[in-house]
Amino acid sequence: xxxxxxxxxxxxxxxxxxxxxxxxxxxxxxxxxxxxxxxxxxxxxxxxxxxxxxxxxxxxxxxxxxxxxxxxxxxxxxxxxxxxxxxxxxxxxxxxxxxxxxxxxxxxxxxxxxxxxxxxxxxxxxxxxxxxxxxxxxxxxxxxxxxxxxxxxxxxxxxxxxxxxxxxxxxxxxxxxxxxxxxxxxxxxxxxxxxxxxxxxxxxxxxxxxxxxxxxxxxxxxxxxxxxxxxxxxxxxxxxxxxxxxxxxxxxxxxxxxxxxxxxxxxxxxxxxxxxxxxxxxxxxxxxxxxxxxxxxxxxxxxxxxxxxxxxxxxxxxxxxxxxxxxx
Numbered sequence: 151x152x153x154x155x156x157x158x159x160x161x162x163x164x165x166x167x168x169x170x171x172x173x174x175x176x177x178x179x180x181x182x183x184x185x186x187x188x189x190x191x192x193x194x195x196x197x198x199x200x201x202x203x204x205x206x207x208x209x210x211x212x213x214x215x216x217x218x219x220x221x222x223x224x225x226x227x228x229x230x231x232x233x234x235x236x237x238x239x240x241x242x243x244x245x246x247x248x249x250x251x252x253x254x255x256x257x258x259x260x261x262x263x264x265x266x267x268x269x270x271x272x273x274x275x276x277x278x279x280x281x282x283x284x285x286x287x288x289x290x291x292x293x294x295x296x297x298x299x300x301x302x303x304x305x306x307x308x309x310x311x312x313x314x315x316x317x318x319x320x321x322x323x324x325x326x327x328x329x330x331x332x333x334x335x336x337x338x339x340x341x342x343x344x345x346x347x348x349x350x351x352x353x354x355x356x357x358x359x360x361x362x363x364x365x366x367x368x369x370x371x372x373x374x375x376x377x378x379x380x381x382x383x384x385x386x387x388x389x390x391x392x393x394x395x396x397x398x399x400x401x402x403x404x405x406x407x408x409x410x411x412x413x414x415x416x417x418x419x420x421x422x423x424x425x426x427x428x429x430x431x432x433x434x435x436x437x438x439x440x441x442x443x444x445x446x447x448x449x450x451x452x453x454x455x456x457x458x459x460x461x462x463x464x465x466x467x468x469x470x471x472x473x474x475x476x477x478x
Contacts, residue, residue: 159197159201164200165193168189170193179202198293217253217274219243219456219457221239221449222266224260240256241446246449254453259280259287261343264286267292279299279300279453280299281302283301283346288305300312303344303346310455310465311464313346316347316441319350319472320425326472327393328357334363335354335393336384336391336394337395338381339368341370350425368387372398380405381404382408382412385408392419394420399431400424402422402425402440403431423439424441425441426443426445427441439473442471
């Protein structure tokens with residue numbers, strides 16, 4: 151411990167503060183064994199006052215817990231689990247956990263009520279990686295999970311965040327569209343409830359404002375189907391549109407399909423660009439201009455931070471770069 155550092159509270163400190171034995175405090179914090187409601191409340195209040203965070207490694211050694219990382223995805227419905235992005239995140243978490251003998255599992259967190267208390271009580275859970283993180287999800291992290299959770303997106307005092315610089319990546323794509331002569335640029339956005347999606351929207355609005363051009367925004371939800379429908383709405387409302395920036399590649403691929411059906415040539419009539427650089431982006435017709443999104447590196451870093459329990463920066467941002475192809 152270095153000079154001036156603050157000693158981390160131990161279970162013995164909590165027991166002394168609550169006026170109970172260490173064994174009783176252990177039963178309360180681990181959720182095992184009999185204990186009265188009054189004693190449980192007293193111990194938990196003492197732990198809160200002392201800012202006590204259980205050592206997950208020690209708990210795993212004692213109880214045999216910690217066999218899996220949970221990738222918990224916030225979404226309006228459980229259908230969010232079918233997103234290819236989620237598949238990549240789970241694979242990255244599993245790869246990060248393999249050297250530790252830890253597997254990965256997947257769980258949906260309802261957007262309106264993202265409860266994590268059951269995960270906190272589950273002794274098989276070594277840690278949690280949050281996806282599509284909202285303020286409500288961060289507020290729902292129980293004290294006993296602090297130090298065992300990382301977020302892909304926004305973070306908090308207790309939850310470090312790992313994410314791509316989607317604002318910078320979006321700006322690079324938009325500057326490219328503008329540099330190639332596009333002036334009537336529309337954008338298909340992501341869900342309004344997702345905080346991280348707004349960085350791309352802010353980049354779009356900033357560029358259009360600085361260029362003295364009107365914003366043309368249509369709401370989407372990251373899916374190809376929505377991209378297809380949104381592109382049709384764009385063409386009906388603004389038939390002179392000469393470029394579309396989609397919040398992600400799946401949305402952009404849906405837009406490409408709609409443009410083909412409408413007889414619009416890409417990029418001659420309408421340029422199309424996305425974000426993510428998924429494998430299909432290079433195989434579309436025409437190949438999709440996009441920005442990189444190192445999902446495996448981001449989720450791997452978040453999962454490793456949870457597994458190591460090593461102090462690190464509260465926010466880790468990975469760069470995104472423009473990938474020019476034939477669609478724009």
